[in-house]
Amino acid sequence: MKIEVENLSKKYKGEYALKDVSFTLEEPKIYGLLGRNGAGKTTFMDILAGNILATSGSIRVDGEDPFDNRRITESICLIKEGNNFKKDLKVKQVLKLFAFFYPGWDEELAGNLVKSFGLPANAAVKSLSKGMESALGIITGLASKAPVTIFDEPYIGLDVAARKKFYELLLETYEADERTIILxxxxIDEVSLLFEEVLILQEGSLALQREAEFLRENVCTVSGAVEQVEYFLKGKEVIEKKTFAGMMTAYVYSSMKEARESGLQVESVPIQELMIYLTDGRKGA
Structure with missing residues (x-):
């Protein structure tokens, strides 16, 4: 499903959570939606899921506004980090409710995931540990088979092994039946290799939208003598540079191949570090 965001803004008590954000998600991919706390990520996801209205601008899913639109909202599944389910419902009732709402619901997958995570089907949501409740969110999100599936910090309370299981299941279900997944x-370091495209929000604005493979191949750090590094940086987009004792290290948009051929020391920049540098409030994006 094509997602078109145009000049999207949302204000809360006079403060912008989102401000004039525009981008398009053209095709089924695993998208990484990144940014610091308060960047506007959750607000954007709530607008996309049809939970709240924007203050101005528009968001269209297959050309339609998702707000109060059953045809669109049954194609979008948003799993937040908590409070996804009524506390008095049993696990099996939650699954039945989701099966009723989502036309593509995969009953077999849901059953297998319940067993895989060891969830007690007759237990009430309020009796589940935080990790178990997160597992239930993961199960419903994956089994919904919604064309747009959104996970907002879905693994609170899960240990490293359980998070790894989630990443593996996410990739398996995506490869079996491609859809737009926004994570x-x-x-970031745990999941960055899953991302096919990365969007970074900074203080309510879009700081970056790029193919993840492009970022891996074309963002790097170069280090060497100040004069040598400055010469290499001419005409290039520089993210950050630091000097110390006649030496310079710079974060720059440049192909790894070109950087290595310059004779400088070269390292790739993890997506997590790139996000930190792009959203540093002192520098701006």
Whole structure:
């Protein structure tokens, strides 16, 4: 499903959570939606899921506004970090409710995931540990088979092994049946290799939208003597540079191949570090 965002803004009590954000998600991919706390990620996801209205601008999913639009909202599944389910419902009732709402619901997958995570089907949501409740969110999100599936920090309370299982299941289900998956996370290093495209928000604005492979191949750090590095940086977009004792290290948009051929020391920049540098409030994006 094509998602078109045009000049999208949202104000809360006079403060912008989102301000004039525009971008398009053209095709089924695993998108990483990144940014610091307060960047506007959750607000954007709530507008996309049809939960709240924008203050101005528009968001269109297959050409339609998702707000109060059953045809669109049953194609979008948003799983937040908590409070996804009524506390008095049992696990099996939650699954039945989701199966009723989502036309593409995969009953077999849901059953297999419940067993895989060891969830007690007759337990009430309020009796589940935080990790178990997160597992239930993961199960419903994956089994919904919604064409647009959104996970907002979905693994609170899960240990490393359980998070790894989630990443593996996410990739397996995506490869079996491609859809648009938007994953918002602070554990970027754990999941960055899953991303096919990265969007970074900074203080309510879009700081970056790029193919993840482009970022891996064309953003790097170069180090060497100040004069040598400055010469290499001419005409290039520089993210950050630091000097110390006659030496310079710079974060720059440049192909790894070109940087290595310059004779400088070269390292790739992890997506998590790139996000930190682009959203540093002292520098701006």
């Amino acid at each position: 918002s996370t602070h554990l």
